[in-house]
Amino acid sequence: MKFLRAIAIPIMPFYYLVTGFRNCLYDWGLKKSTFFNFPVICVGNLSVGGTGKTPMIEYLIRLLKDDYKIATLSRGYKRKTKGFLLANDHVSAEELGDEPFQFYNKFKGNIHVAVDGNRIHGINQLMVLNPRPEVFLLDDAYQHRRVKAGLNILLTSYDNLYVNDYVLPVGNLRESRRGANRADIIVVTKCPKHLDKDKKISVMEQINLKDNQRLFFSYIKYAQQAQSSSSYIKLEGLKPFTLVTGIANAHPLVKHLKEMGLDFEHLNFKDHYEFSSQDVKRFEALSSPIITTEKDYMRLKKYSTIADKLYYLPIEIGIDKTEVFNRMVLDYIKNN
Structure with a gap:
């Protein structure tokens, strides 16, 4: 490089x-x-x-x-749709983009979440919503x-x-x-x-x-426990697990987990990585829990075959x- x-x-x-x-x-x-x-x-x-x-x-x-009344507007990097799209319960991470999808899942009911490569057009579309942002x-x-x-x-x-x-x-x-x-x-x-x-x-x-x-x-600020849509596991004392990341800079997360003295294997993918069926099969073969970032979880949670072992670590600043x-x-x- x-x-x-x-x-x-x-x-x-x-x-x-x-x-x-x-x-x-x-x-x-x-x-x-x-x-x-x-x-x-x-x-x-x-x-x-x-x-x-x-x-x-x-x-x-x-x-x-x-x-x-808040509205977020992103371009929806790497999404598989074009133009303006307003988040709803029927839209996927692939259609919306992983970060906007994360905003919607975390704050839906409180905010509008939309994507549009043309921010002027996106703002004008959001302005006609009820309630208006x-x-x-x-x-x-x-x-x-x-x-x-x-x-x-x-x-x-x-x-x-x-x-x-x-x-x-x-x-x-x-x-x-x-x-x-x-x-x-x-x-x-x-x-x-x-x-x-x-x-x-x-x-x-x-x-x-x-x-x-x-x-x-x-x-x-890292949470003390990793969670899924229905359960959680505490990090302290956690037995060996697999860390899966597809973000631009995983170093702070890896450093934090090592400072906790945790034993894990790190599978590092590029930012906004689109996990393939081969990747999912690899994850299925793992006997240990899989901990990932919230952004990556938005792309991985649709795979039911790994749902029982997949968790994300919430963060705030x-x-x-x-x-x-x-x-x-x-x-x-x-x-x-």
Whole structure:
């Protein structure tokens, strides 16, 4: 992989110029951004996957759902459908995409969940629903500049800050680091739970915030038990099991389980992996429990032959200066 990225170095300036020129067209008003006169919050990143967008969207849903009518809008990455689709009890993960499917299964009855590659069209479709959404959460839309969100939340991983990365294909950035200037809030995700002050200052100095930006640090809170749709098992003292992951960065989860002293085999697949019938047969042959992420569980739970051994580990995020973060979000909504 490193070799392929090394030989791709001559391509990087071309990619940098194309993405930079596109951003300039929006900055100069030569390409149109649509602004809506109601709260639109964008959660995204500069890099390709693995920064924790899904837990952040879920955090915002929990923060807002009791006081506002919420709609989430994603493009539905790797889904097998096109255009606008509103989640319902008859829609599958393959049709909706695994993350939106997860939002719907967890929060249905409280929010609208929709997918549309054209975010403007998706928002307009959601606006005619009854009840009409009051707050829109755009998932992974930081580069979708046709919509001008009122509040931009940019995520970057603690162990791979965007300031130390490069644009594709040499690095993992979708656009140059200057894209961070559009953010109102920057959240450093997947931090150690107890991050000391000096390390926070070091990160802040590297990021070099603009005057209008605020920086927060977040960490993953893992549940003490893995669960399925009908049962659960405690992790502490669990006998050898198999960990199955199809996410961009499984390292924090693997590290957490090892720190618990657990004995497991890790079957690691690429992000948004579509499990095949051969994979399922391999899982059927396992005598140990299978623990996976919630996102992967959404794709695997349809296979009845492994249902009795399949569990997922729920996660949430914790944010330092929680009250300040929450107040920024709530004040934005109140003022709009």
